[in-house]
Amino acid sequence: MGRVLIIGAGGVGTVVAHKVAQNADIFTDIILASRTKSKCDAIAKAIGGNRIKTAQVDADNVDELVALFNKFKPKIVINVALPYQDLTIMDACLIAGVNYLDTANYEPKDEAHFEYSWQWAYQEKFKKAGLTAILGCGFDPGVSGVYTAYAAKHHFDEIQYLDIVDCNAGDHHKAFATNFNPEINIREVTQKGKYYENGEWVVTEPHQIHKPLNYPHIGPKESYVIYHEELESLVKNYPTLKRARFWMTFGQEYLTHLRVIQNIGMARIDEIDYNGQKIVPIQFLKAVLPNPGDLGENYTGETSIGCRIRGIKDGKERTYYVYNNCSHEAAYKETGTQGVSYTTGVPAMIGAMMFLKDEWKRPGVNNVEDFNPDPFMEQLNKQGLPWVEVFDGDLEL
Ligand code: NDP
Numbered sequence: 001m002g003r004v005l006i007i008g009a010g011g012v013g014t015v016v017a018h019k020v021a022q023n024a025d026i027f028t029d030i031i032l033a034s035r036t037k038s039k040c041d042a043i044a045k046a047i048g049g050n051r052i053k054t055a056q057v058d059a060d061n062v063d064e065l066v067a068l069f070n071k072f073k074p075k076i077v078i079n080v081a082l083p084y085q086d087l088t089i090m091d092a093c094l095i096a097g098v099n100y101l102d103t104a105n106y107e108p109k110d111e112a113h114f115e116y117s118w119q120w121a122y123q124e125k126f127k128k129a130g131l132t133a134i135l136g137c138g139f140d141p142g143v144s145g146v147y148t149a150y151a152a153k154h155h156f157d158e159i160q161y162l163d164i165v166d167c168n169a170g171d172h173h174k175a176f177a178t179n180f181n182p183e184i185n186i187r188e189v190t191q192k193g194k195y196y197e198n199g200e201w202v203v204t205e206p207h208q209i210h211k212p213l214n215y216p217h218i219g220p221k222e223s224y225v226i227y228h229e230e231l232e233s234l235v236k237n238y239p240t241l242k243r244a245r246f247w248m249t250f251g252q253e254y255l256t257h258l259r260v261i262q263n264i265g266m267a268r269i270d271e272i273d274y275n276g277q278k279i280v281p282i283q284f285l286k287a288v289l290p291n292p293g294d295l296g297e298n299y300t301g302e303t304s305i306g307c308r309i310r311g312i313k314d315g316k317e318r319t320y321y322v323y324n325n326c327s328h329e330a331a332y333k334e335t336g337t338q339g340v341s342y343t344t345g346v347p348a349m350i351g352a353m354m355f356l357k358d359e360w361k362r363p364g365v366n367n368v369e370d371f372n373p374d375p376f377m378e379q380l381n382k383q384g385l386p387w388v389e390v391f392d393g394d395l396e397l
Pocket of ligand 1: 007140
């Protein structure tokens with residue numbers, strides 16, 4: 001049905017490559033490109049069958065990207081490099097006439113701040129070019145928005161309270177490691193907390209609001225309100241929401257390490273001088289931390305991510321909880337990576353599949369909840385991320 005180009009050969013890129021290769025009827029040709037070509041080659045070799053071509057690209061460089069796009073002529077690019085590259089890849093898509101999908105919104109390198117405004121500003125350009133851009137199509141953002149759209153479409157007349165709950169109850173048996181790119185992860189979780197209530201954003205100190213929540217098959221885990229990017233588009237697209245929050249679990253060990261990392265200056269994102277050389281401490285830290293893509297081998301336990309929603313149906317209050325549990329071991333068996341890469345990579349593949357099947361095709365810049373959730377939900381069940389619904393249970397929130 002179409003040729004796809006994946007950019008980024010980290011943990012998530014590995015999963016996307018496996019999943020597109022498994023769906024050969026949709027993805028007829030696959031190209032995997034990244035800054036370090038040897039990583040692409042290793043992934044292509046592990047998948048085998050000469051299914052995947054590889055290439056080197058610096059995705060900060062628009063000209064290099066355009067040359068790559070013109071050489072391979074993909075119908076869609078799946079961007080699973082870093083959020084820093086979103087805008088250069090979108091620029092190249094506009095020049096070369098290629099559709100676009102990513103899993104994380106743009107953030108500038110020199111400011112730990114993410115919001116959609118930079119990418120939403122491309123709306124008219126993508127519309128005019130007749131190209132579709134699909135933003136934030138991992139698990140969260142991604143499936144969290146699709147779950148919300150599905151709930152609003154099928155189970156509510158009005159959704160009023162939304163809590164996205166993200167639990168990783170896995171154990172990678174390392175003293176400290178992050179489950180996706182350490183630089184992006186640490187920038188995200190050390191930010192101030194922020195949630196939406198009664199038409200306003202409420203800002204808190206980092207990790208100020210927390211409580212234990214019960215996760216299916218896992219039990220109670222301390223969960224913390226943090227700011228997460230999908231809240232920005234969801235409160236805009238569902239104006240009936242009175243409150244929208246995002247909760248993530250953290251273990252005490254993780255939080256202690258994080259505090260030390262911050263206190264000793266290793267989370268700094270500005271350049272410092274080290275022996276006459278400029279280095280950015282958080283980038284140096286990334287170089288010495290375990291590679292998230294390599295955590296899979298000894299990872300045990302599960303992730304559980306879902307949406308807990310309260311609202312009105314047929315004049316009565318109703319609650320709804322939809323979630324997926326993903327086993328790190330099963331993810332590793334299938335793709336050689338852990339569950340967080342898996343839960344991100346599978347939806348990215350499904351988003352591209354939705355585009356190629358003409359299910360999700362709309363010139364302009366779109367968040368996932370702008371599209372019909374039904375075919376995507378169907379694919380989640382087929383592609384390794386089955387979901388479970390609980391009606392009128394206790395949401396604890
Ligand atoms: P990794 O750090 O493991 O992989 C990133 C890859 O991008 C690496 O292969 C890296 O190359 C490559 N890359 C970085 N800069 C460039 C560049 N300038 N040009 C070309 N390639 C580049 O990250 P993850 O796989 O863990 O995460 C990938 C993305 O997924 C991130 O944007 C992350 O925010 C997002 N994510 C989204 C989630 C969701 O649910 N929505 C959850 C988790 C992650 P090299 O190997 O040379 O360093």
